[in-house]
Amino acid sequence: MTINRSAMFTAFLAVTTVLGGMPSQADATTLLDLLRGGPGRQARQQQQSAPMSLEQQARGGLEMGDPEPLPKVKGPQYYTYKPEATRLIAIKASAPSNAPSTPAAVGSADVAAPFVAPTTTAPLEPRSFAAEVKVRATDDVAKVVEAYYSDPQKPLIWVTPNGVSERGRQMLDALTEADQFGLSPEDYALTAPAAVNDPADPNRALRDLMSFELALSAKVLTYVQDTTRGRIDPNRISGYYDFKRKSVNLAPVLDMLRRSPDVAAYLRSRNPQSPQFVAMRDELARLRAEDSQASAQPITVAAGTVVKPGEANPELVNVVGAIKQVASEAVLKDHAETFTAFGQSTQYGPELVELVKAFQKERGLKPDGVVGPATIRAMTGHSNAEKIEKLKVAMEAVRWLPADLGQRYVFINQPAFNVYYINEGREQLSMRVVVGSKANQTYFFQDQIQTVEFNPYWGVPKSIIVNEMLPKLRQDPSYLDRLGYEVSYGGRKVASSQVDWYSTHAVDVRQPPGGDNALGELKILFPNDHAIYMHDTPSKSYFKRDMRALSHGCVRLAEPRVMAAAVMGTTVEEIGRQIATGQNRAVQVPQKIPVYVSYFTAWPDKNGVVQYFDDVYGRDTATQKAFKVTTDARTPRA
Structure with missing residues (x-):
């Protein structure tokens, strides 16, 4: 049985760790309960039923339900940008x-040289x-x-x-x-x-x-x-760039x-000259041309509007008008009759529902036809000025990547909460992903996919052991034994009950493969210094959310078998057979595939239409500050 120790983190449990403020009523919970929210989960779910802002979701939507190894207390920082000296x-x-020619010396040193008239200056x-x-x-x-x-x-x-x-x-x-x-x-x-x-x-x-x-x-x-x-040098913006x-x-x-x-x-x-950069360049020119022609002001939809199919709402007039302003040519063409037939109706009928669904699907939203905050933000959330600023940052970030991304690669765009598989230069598939929360951000870097691991072990990271599990283990040292977790000390397997959780130890904890494994059925590895990879998850409900910055840093896949089949060059059925064995097995991909774990709030879709996304981590703002500092440094002082 292959053990992937590269995914395991050594947990150093310090004697100075104290129990002050830690929960003590965890006797009836399991480890997965802890990871998915703990004993107060139902109360939190009721609280979460109330609308949450993007910032609140990014900050508080974790529910402790993610296994990825990114210690909270030692996460990368944002820096005060310093331009190159x-x-x-x-x-x-x-x-x-203009110097006159020097007369050439002739003869011996004691013989005077003849006079030579100087040349013209x-x-x-x-x-x-x-x-x-x-x-x-x-x-x-x-x-x-x-x-x-x-x-x-x-x-x-x-x-x-x-x-x-x-x-x-x-x-x-x-x-x-x-x-x-x-x-x-x-x-x-x-x-x-x-x-x-x-x-x-x-x-x-x-x-x-x-x-x-x-x-x-x-x-x-x-x-x-x-x-x-x-x-600018992105590594000087933040430790999240590599x-x-x-x-x-x-x-x-x-x-x-x-x-x-x-x-x-x-x-x-x-x-x-890449197609992505050219699309952005052309979009930038288009937006500036619109501004110069004093185009109509963007249509707004009243804050707090929610319209479900079959309901009536006076804001539907603005909803249809906003879609007409910002939707792609494809959506406008496919639903031309709906636009023509629509008057000032306030009834949300089937034709309008299909129009909204098409718009939602184009923007990477859940195509449920419900006009809610995320859909309204996609219609009206970004003015031309905001889009222009997003394009400037995106065009800068394109330059950090290779000039040619390749004919076959995987592209993860964190603000879009989506991953795309490109084959022969065309988008072959895309799917929803969950990425790191604002407190546990996913890095921006590039690497190569090398391995697919079936029925993986989960090496519990130090951050979760210390911050989330240690209080329970001090009360009940046999806790991990009862749940079937493996504990190793000094390279030797030991019982959880044998560990003195109050002393300093180097301890490895991992969860064997199984239905409750935090990594699900498989993970797709591209070895990097940040222990980030793509993987399955038991927490499928997260993919139903529009805002999916909810993990500890790794990238959860909505359809892991489909992605694994793509990178392995095989079928979903064959991936299923590998999983059905129940055996932990790591298989190299036939050919290494570039993967770009990126961050673009403006990026062209497969049709070349630039789509815009929220700056969930605030990285655009940090980049814009670096732009200003750089320009100031380059401007000659009087």
């Missing part, structure tokens, strides 16, 4: 171009002052600028002795278009030097031109770097721009 660009001084040019100007850039950008301008054979790109060149002006214009690609034009803004005649400093104009030359090259290189890897920042080969860029017949076209070509 800059330094002065240092161009070594070369011999002045060469006119000064901007490059003569390269060593004097002060321009700052990040180290990798500064190195490329220094390498180019320290070579006397390399011509200037953006200026001539008489002023900014036509190529330089074209580049300034091109950088102002950065907002078309989700970037901030302020990050690359530069003012062309004015023509000056300063009697006190006759070389000021040339010095200013050289300063502009170096500064523009630094801005262009920064832009090219940003288009590939993003403006990315190896991309390296960008900047060395040939200045030479390419010097030779390029169209510098604006070159810059545009450096932006991502």
Whole structure:
């Protein structure tokens, strides 16, 4: 029997742990009762029947019902973002171009050289002052600028002795278009030097031109770097991000721009070309065009509105109008007759119910036809301005991922509470998922699916042992024995009753496979430092909720057998046969599959239509703060 110890966490039970404030009335409960809510579960369920806000659900919807190993007391933090440091660009001084030629010595040292008349003084040019100007850039950008301008054979790109060149002006214009690609034009803004005649400093104009030359090259290189890897380092936002920042080969860029017949076209070509990014770019342009044309104000639906099929409600007029404003072309086309026939009726009849169901299904909501808070939020929750901000963050995050996601991969989008299996470049299946709560967030990273484990053991993580089980174990040390859990100490199996739960021990606890196993029938593994994986769950009711940030960090699948069949390249029936053996067995997938555990509040669906989601973890806000700090750092100080 294979034991997957990688999923098990060592629990260090400190002698200083106290019982103060811990529940003592757990005698009639089982371990699964503890994990699913404890003895007060019915009372909590009654409380939960009242409407809960998104924030309340994210904070309080756990019900202690998740097994994933993410210790609550040591979870990652959000940081005060610090942009990359800059330094002065240092161009070594070369011999002045206007210096007279030195007479060559002839004969021996004691023989006077013949007189040679000095050559004509060469006119000064901007490059003569390269060593004097002060321009700052990040180290990798500064190195490329220094390498180019320290070579006397390399011509200037953006200026001539008489002023900014036509190529330089074209580049300034091109950088102002950065907002078309989700970037901030302020990050690359530069003012062309004015023509000056300063009697006190006759070389000021040339010095200013050289300063502009170096500064523009630094801005262009920064832009090219940003288009590939993003403006900010996500790992500096929060410990919930795990990315190896991309390296960008900047060395040939200045030479390419010097030779390029169209510098604006070159810059545009450096932006991502993936279908997802292109869809976002086009959506951004569409939203801005709508705003510029002063389109109609979004229709609102009265707060607290709930309409069930067969009921009458005056807000139905606004519901239909809101769907007409925000639904995709496919929904509008399929239900064109319903829109045409609808007048000002307040009766929620079958045709309108089908329209609402189609809209709900398109937005990843439960297609039950009930017009409630989640459906109304999908209709009216995001203004154009909000969508534009979501797109900017999403276009940044796309740059953290590979330029090409691949032809076959699994994509988990946490704000959508959905997972998608892409095969041959097309979405083959999607399903609902449960992700980490706001207090136990799922990470944003990429990895490779390697293994499917059938009838898995559940290695109980330290956080649950210490925070949720220890009080009961101190009262009843044989508790785990009676429930059939396995306890190991020092690599040797022991009875739970043999452990002194008040002393310091290194103890492993795991739950054998079975119908009540917290991981269900199977788990899909992509080994990572965060102990995150996809798995089945006995708590099926969670998938009926629209807000599904409820776990300790791992990703629960609504249809685990279907996903397992997809990644194994087999049938659901074969997956069922593997489970039916009841044996714990880990099987490698035939071919490793990329998996992207991502966080996008704006993402195109399989038809290329960008859908918008709530920022359940507040990560968009943290990213926007990092944008501002970065722009402030890049703006020259007066």
